[in-house]
Amino acid sequence: MNFHETTRKRTLGAAEKPQRGQALTEFLTLALALAPLYLLLPAIAKYQDLAGKVQMASRYVAFEAMTRNDAQNTWKAPGELAGEVRRRFFSNADAPIKTNDVAGNFLANQNLFWRGPDGASLINDFNNDVSVSFGLAQGPNQGDGFNAADDGKPFNGVAGSALGVKTAEKLGLGAHGVYSGNVTVKLANLPAGLKMLEPFDKLNLVITRHTSVLIDGWQAKDPAQVASRIDSGVLVPASKLRGVAPVVGASVTLVELGHVAGPKLGQLDFWNDVVPPDRLK
Secondary structure, rough: OOHHHHHHHHHHHHHHHHHHHHHHHHHHHHHHHHHHHHHHHHHHHHHHHHHHHHHHHHHHHHHHHHHOOOOOOOOOHHHHHHHHHHHHOOOOOOOOOOOOOOOOOHHHHHHOOOOOOOOOOOOOOHHEEEEEEEEOOOOOHHHHEEEOOOOHHHHOOOOOHHHHHOHHHHOOOOOEEEEEEEEEOOOOOOOOOOOHOOOHHHHEEEEEEEEEOOOEEEEOOOOEEEEEEEEEOOOOOOHHHHHHHHHHHHHHHOOOOOOOOOOOOOHHHHHHOOOOOOOOO
């Protein structure tokens, strides 16, 4: 090894010494900045899971109204509905579906995933922190859930409305409108005193979701109800001929020597769609 090679190696070594540990320093600096985010990831995941549950609970409220409403039977009591939402969506994950089963503020009825770093539940009180409301104004009763619609107005201008018979009312088109069910959950703040938990220690997070459906569309439970709605001299003028239908039918039968039956004047049941019994199997 000559003099020039020895000098070159000494020069390279002197240049590399100050760079030793630089990568480790950069990693520790970056880790220090990202550590709070990593520590908050579990809390963020819990908030997202809760938001999904709130959305599913609002769907339950809305679709429950499709089977229990004032057009078909009776509304389910708001308190009973709220109790079902609390127990079935915000209680422990394996909660059974039982009538009059409500969630209690004790460990066995809490979802163990929804807990803060200190082990406290994110839902402090089922009765006060989980609520059900109805409509855009978040009213307390199901009747508040409707956003009014004017379904009948296009039909009320037809002939006959001037006679005191509103066509839309006769057809049963007076729908309430779109129904909205809301669920709101107030979440407890994370423990105070830890810099890395800010601002979640004073966030006062409230999650609200709503689902809107049309639960009172124009529909009938059977052909008889459809016939009763349109059975009017205004909507079906031929119904006025029922009084003379037997005479006309007898005359036609007599003239045709019994080969042709008389017309079914004003008889709406003649136009019913009948499905053969063998098609129902």
